[in-house]
Amino acid sequence: MKARILVVLLLAAVSGAVHAQAWPDRPVxxxxxxxxxxxxxxxxRLVADQLSARIGQPVVYENRxxxxxxxxxxxxxxxxxxxxTFFYASAAALVTDPHTYKSLPYDPxxxxxxxxxxxxxxxxxxxxxxxxxxxxxxxxxYAKANPDKLQIATDGPRRFSGLxxxxxxxxxxxxxxxxxxxxxxxxxxxxxxxxxxxxxxAVPAARGHIAGGKxxxxxxxxxxxxxxxxxxxxxxxxxPGFDFAGWWVLAAPAGVPTPIVQRVNGExxxxxxxxxxxxxxxxxxxISRGGGTLQxxxxxxxxxxxxxxxxxxEIGLQPE
Numbered sequence: 660m661k662a663r664i665l666v667v668l669l670l671a672a673v674s675g676a677v678h679a680q681a682w683p684d685r686p687v688x689x690x691x692x693x694x695x696x697x698x699x700x701x702x703x704r705l706v707a708d709q710l711s712a713r714i715g716q717p718v719v720y721e722n723r724x725x726x727x728x729x730x731x732x733x734x735x736x737x738x739x740x741x742x743x744t745f746f747y748a749s750a751a752a753l754v755t756d757p758h759t760y761k762s763l764p765y766d767p768x769x770x771x772x773x774x775x776x777x778x779x780x781x782x783x784x785x786x787x788x789x790x791x792x793x794x795x796x797x798x799x800x801y802a803k804a805n806p807d808k809l810q811i812a813t814d815g816p817r818r819f820s821g822l823x824x825x826x827x828x829x830x831x832x833x834x835x836x837x838x839x840x841x842x843x844x845x846x847x848x849x850x851x852x853x854x855x856x857x858x859x860x861a862v863p864a865a866r867g868h869i870a871g872g873k874x875x876x877x878x879x880x881x882x883x884x885x886x887x888x889x890x891x892x893x894x895x896x897x898x899p900g901f902d903f904a905g906w907w908v909l910a911a912p913a914g915v916p917t918p919i920v921q922r923v924n925g926e927x928x929x930x931x932x933x934x935x936x937x938x939x940x941x942x943x944x945x946i947s948r949g950g951g952t953l954q955x956x957x958x959x960x961x962x963x964x965x966x967x968x969x970x971x972x973e974i975g976l977q978p979e
Contacts, residue, residue: 677739682742682919686717690738690910691747692731694724698863698943699907702778703747705939708911709930710923720747728752729763740914745923746771748910754778754964758971759817761978768964769908773957774920775927775950778940779906782823783865784894785858785874787850795827795897798857802833809835811857812846816976820859822967823880823903825974830898849872861905862887863944880904887944903970906959906963908956924953946955 689707693699705721711718723731728751746752753767784795790809792798802809812891813821821837828835836913838855847864849855851873858874864886868874876891882902883891894901909927911920927949930936937947951959971978 668738678785680918680920682916683714683716685743686719687711687714687723687742688719688738688744689747690731690735690744691720691722692693692724692728692735693749695722695723698780698945699749701943702907702940702945705936706927706930707747709933709936710926713926713929714877714922727760728756731768732756733764735910736765736767736912738912740912742911742915742919742923744912746856746910746912747777748908750904750906750963750967753908753960755817755819755822755967755971757964758968759822759976759978760819770913772913772915772934773908773910773960774918774953775909775924775931776948776956777907777927777931777950778945778947779884779904780861780863780945781879781904782819782859782861783869783876783880783888783891784878785829785860785865785868785876787853787856788872788875789853790856790875792877793875793974794892795894798877799831799833799897802831802835804832806961809857810838810855811849812838812840812843812855813859814843814846815839815841817979819903819905822970822974822976823859825976826901826903826970827894827898829974830901831964861944866944879960881946885946886941908960920953922948924956942955 671912689703691703707718707720723734724789732752735744738744749816791799803976811824813824815821824837842850846858850858876888878892878894879885882895883905931947931950940947
């Protein structure tokens with residue numbers, strides 16, 4: 660019996676190795692759980708095209724939006740683990756949704772093997788120019804002295820801006836009220852007009868409004884100050900350890916042969932070191948930290964999963 664099991668395992672290993680050597684012999688697919696358009700989509704298509712050039716096969720980019728990431732993530736999770744479908748995965752899909760939904764039709768931790776970093780985007784805490792605060796500590800002091808005067812526009816209590824706003828309220832001991840928007844474009848207009856005083860936006864969405872003097876940046880949510888905004892402090896300079904940014908990684912359905920995963924990780928590392936690729940990302944407000952080793956990217960995602968879990972627990976958000 661033991662000999663038979665050993666033979667089966669050896670045959671499976673040989674079969675996987677042969678399959679990996681032949682890969683890729685047909686087009687590869689990237690599934691995104693987000694809608695087409697915007698900087699996020701542009702970056703996903705950019706790296707798909709660059710990977711295609713390196714592996715000699717088309718990389719088809721497919722948007723599967725809807726259900727708060729559920730539709731696309733489920734499609735990717737249920738794909739065959741043969742190395743021909745990958746998930747262009749957002750932080751929301753992999754590490755915040757598991758804490759904000761009571762149940763999901765997949766387990767983001769067990770359903771995927773993370774393959775490579777792709778990009779990161781910081782968020783900014785922004786204020787209408789009339790708000791008498793230039794920094795986060797000044798904002799906290801003003802909010803405590805004027806508890807009924809500030810409102811912050813968010814995209815809802817279970818999305819990034821809402822979670823970050825609630826965490827800052829918790830850390831600062833403030834009670835800034837939230838104004839949720841289905842469409843953040845309306846939230847932006849309300850802050851620009853002064854009907855609402857504060858908003859949290861990703862850098863690409865904030866840049867034009869800062870440049871035009873319509874909004875002022877008080878702090879960024881990434882661990883380090885941004886190259887393009889060196890004078891804007893991080894939230895972590897006020898509340899040490901604060902590091903909440905949006906990010907995207909490439910993930911594979913669990914079970915893809917290791918040689919294929921290693922090959923894609925290596926190819927993505929080359930793609931993300933290309934100066935032209937880095938420049939295009941930077942131009943739309945995103946950051947590339949390089950592809951990273953398999954261990955590095957998996958440790959990072961695991962750490963982010965734990966950090967967002969702590970945030971959700973501490974703000975008392977109940978999953979729905």
